[in-house]
Amino acid sequence: MRIAISQMRRLRSVALAFLAVASVSTSHAQDQASKIVVGLPAGGSFDTVARIVADKLAAETGHPVLVENRPGAQTRIAIQVVKAAPADGNTLLVAPGVAMFLYPHLFRQLGYAPFSDLTPVAQLVSWDLVLAVASDSPIRTFADFLAWSRANPGKAFYGTSGAGSLQHFLGVSLARRTGIALEHVGFKGGKEAVTALIGGHINAIVMDAGEVVPMVQSGKIRTLAIFGPQRERSLPGTPTIRELGLGDLETSGWAGLYAPAKTPPAVVGRLNAAVNKILASPQVGQKLVELGMKPAGGTAQQLDSLAQGELGKWRDIVASSKFVLD
The missing domain is CATH 3.40.190.10 (Periplasmic binding protein-like II)
Incomplete structure (x- = not known):
């Protein structure tokens, strides 16, 4: 009986130790999982913007932020990836504004709802x-x-x-x-x-x-x-x-940073504050100017309002062209 009790205690100790290690490993994995998804190939302007933000965001958050290129279908593949990701702020999307306000009028099968499948974080850049x-x-x-x-x-x-x-x-x-x-x-x-x-x-x-x-x-x-x-x-x-x-x-091109739907407001707020700090850096501003872009920033609500306004602006124009994509 004493032997059995002793064995049970040892087994329980081993199990608790295993759970502790697993918990630490899971937490560490989550810390390492942060990424920014880009719907265009590496080397282009959007990819460069994402890498600038990722590098500076890593410094702000204290853990690595990777860039994952998922090109194809005019950013719709990348959006699907982020749409399906956990809403914990560890998976973000750099999306051109057209994905929010133009593509809903343009594609027969869009594959996402821009204002319910994604959460706006901050406008990143604009260009003429x-x-x-x-x-x-x-x-x-x-x-x-x-x-x-x-x-x-x-x-x-x-x-x-x-x-x-x-x-x-x-x-x-x-x-x-x-x-x-x-x-x-x-x-x-x-x-x-x-x-x-x-x-x-x-x-x-x-x-x-x-x-x-x-x-x-x-x-x-x-x-x-x-x-x-x-x-x-x-x-x-x-x-x-x-x-x-x-x-x-009057029209400008722009790109924004988005998170999955239902990302907690506190998480969005922290990300927004970090992104605005990044965009206010003269060094970052100079890099963006060299790409032909201008740093933007602002609140998540301002990004949402911008996209909503553009959505209505382009509806009749796209319809009048009778141009549709599958």
Whole structure:
């Protein structure tokens, strides 16, 4: 009997020790599980933004934050990954704004509900969009562009980095607002569109400012309008669309940081505070400027309101284009 009791005590001690080790290991694993999921390949601007944030967030939280690239299906794969993750703040998503406000109008089968499957944390960055022509084009101003387009119906082709992009529908919106006829040509990226413009294959492009500034500085491209709220520092002579009398077309690209739905408000608050501190760093700001972006920040509620407002703004524009993706 004494032997049995002694054995039971030893077994119980071993079991308790095992549970303690398992508990520590599980806690350690959770500490190591933090990651930021990006729906685009490594090496691009979004990936770089995610890695800047991950590196600084690791310093703020005291444990590693990894970047996981899950490209494909225009960020929808990455969103599915984060949507299914535990709502503990350890899995985050860097998402372009279009995934929140444009894709719901664009895809027949979206696969997620942007305002119920994800929790906004903070806006990370914004960037300007521009209308540009080749430097050897007879079109020298925005007024020239409108006049030339009206005089050449069916011949005014504008290129973008892809069909279904924000730039695509900004061109649709511009045509609708001004009464001109524009034909869209979607390329497989900004570089291809710029090459086609310089080669004379298209008449204009609607593009991220960061992608055209080097070509403007080298004298190959001329910008006619900036769709953002302020003049671009790298393009001081280019008027904003509001200055040109079309303030309702004011548009910027942006990206935000998101967590799974039902992430506790306290967790979101801590992440938001850390991200705002990161974005306020001059060093981080300089890195983002070099990418053609601007640090944003703000509250989670401001990010949600931004996306909700854009959702309503683009509904009719996408519908009028009759462009749908599967």
